[in-house]
Amino acid sequence: MAASQARNAGLPIINFLRLKGVSILQQLHLEERLLRTSSENWCIINDETTRPTIVMGVSGKPKELLETDAVLRDEIPVIRRFTGGGTVIVDQGTIFVSFICNKDAIPGLQSYPRPIMSWSSLIYKNMFQGIGEFGLRENDYVLGNRKFGGNAQSITKNRNHVEFICRLKEFMSRSDFINGTTDAVAAYFALRSPDADDIQNHSSQFEPSSKLLTRQELGDEASIDLVGTVSQAL
Template identity: 60%
Template sequence: MATRQVGRVGLPLMNIVRMKGVPILQQLEIEECLLRTSSDNWCIINDGTDKPNIVMGVSGKPAELLEISPVLEDRIPVIRRFTGGGTVIVDDGTIFVSFICNKEAVPDVQPYPRPIMSWSSLLYSKVFQGTTDFRLRENDYVFGLRKFGGNAQSITKNRWIHHTSFLWDYKTRNMSYLKLPKRTPEYRLARDHLDFICPMKDYLSRSDFINKTIDAAGSHFSVKSSEFDALKLRSNSKFTPTSRLLTKQELEAAAIKSCE
């Protein structure tokens, strides 16, 4: 595929990598490697993942967040990722977008969670321009009072990653694997998952969303397309990622703890 470069001269360069159906654990491993071993700016877009997975933040506790018995019975993989944030279940209806940036590439953004979230919401406001009541509420992207995008971050000395799981669509059954967490956004108002979230497909198509995201990135960066195979080659074979699958034994121990 020919290299496509857009954006104004003088803007920092950002590599755009478009993927489809890449397993979410592989994506997380690549992103952590790029965050910690690369000096380039990246936007990783993965249109769906290969099968349902539950992804928890780095400090997430399965006993508090998951209905562990059905998770075990249905053999749903559970991943602890390297970033913070909450717990999501992802599948082929999820679109993932990650920005990995050098601090000096976005000098007006202080390298702390809230300023990074505010920056990202301004970028996505261009994507959803004309769409009903898009906004950032606490740490979520919402239409009105219903969430369709969850965010997580990791900040290092010179770089940061901001990644989002967008619910283009979801399967009702998958939401039953998640407990209502003890700490929730105020705007949730104790609503269950199905009353709290909404699918993005009611507002725009997958391709429109992805193309508009790339165009919005082009207003902040000089954007260059990169191939997924080239991205894999850049991965440092000596780097050991910290995102990992939880073992069956860990989940069974958490199930016992949740019954205590």
């Protein structure tokens, strides 16, 4: 304990929350509430979500980004999150790592996408030593020449999907990734385990804006009587 306290001396405190199988909509609601109502630093790791779900950025337009006929036919939930960025599909194989930090938690860090991505890449750089050639390319995390996380945008022509995307399970187990991320975060923060009251205190103070889109919002105006079918599925 003494050695741990000495190692963490001077580091900013972060509430470290590990979740298992929480739906991505619940996670987004929690993140937004903490962002808007808490003055503390938070790191949330959620190991998988409940079912395959499409998540769009705050300004995403379904008709431009989705094959809406197939989405409606297969009753795939579509969420518009409160943050920007691209459109992704998440499922039981996805691991989510989220940071909610005060500006002064990382001295000298500018509040712009590129500096933030550069800082977050440091979290993973040491973790992947000896496992793969980790790097930050544009706004994506890559191993070698293939992306495994980061910004959901990718501009490319005439390339098979598997040529620029890789799966982390090719390099490590889920538990190794989560434990490695935990150790990496501990190099920059003093980890604190929040209790139920810490979470409950922020549960009703803010109405989150991340939402499940209805069939009408997805462009199926001819089936207004079926609005809510997707939301029931989550």
